[in-house]
Amino acid sequence: MLALLGLFSAALLAATLLPAQSEAVLVAMVLAGGHPVWLLLTVATTGNVLGSLVNWTLGRGIVRFEGRRWFPASPRQLERATLWYHRWGHWSLLASWVPIIGDPLTLVAGVLREPLWRFLVIVTLAKAGRYLVLVAVALDLAA
Template sequence: MSFTAYLWTLFTSALISSTVLPGGSEALVVFGMHEFQTHLWIVVFVATAGNTLGALITYGMGRLIPNKKQEARSLELLKKYGPITLLFSWLPIVGDGFCLGAGWLRISFWR
């Protein structure tokens, strides 16, 4: 596999993995770190870029949900702690929900 093809595959996998769709890009990152040892920072950057864009897409999906009153515990925590909660968006299962909830609650994108 060429390095360029690998990077596009990694980016796509990371993007899909960080949305509400199932997936995982960790194996591709490990593969890239082994096969392309002289380009470690590029591998990490591309995976991070894909994950970040996927989280922004999930945030945007949350913005599309009508803003109605919701009393769920996770939304209350998100309201209480705000953007700092998004530092945990990398967590499996609940992380995507944080991004979705942030969009739904209209938390400022720039914060």
């Protein structure tokens, strides 16, 4: 149970603007066995989506603090994510799993008032898809 909590925590932190690495934890747990793969996928995806939800929630009200030293995204990250978001709309959230741009994208989705239901559906598909591919590759390499 403690291992699952560790996976959940790593996935949640990795989806926020804080640096963390959930992929390594997930792969290690898949290769170690001991837990059903579907459970590991569910725990990692849930933690990662909730971390993105933290970003979305912050985005709803944090823009007024842009420019302050503690602001969670650099002006360049925020500008790049906003341009990406304007170009592709809510479908840009399919890139929410991509390192460097994914987390700011979820923040921008909150800033731009993306409806919560659509945010959750698209981000869940993106995060679960990434983890599913990662697990499939890990299992294939282990076989």
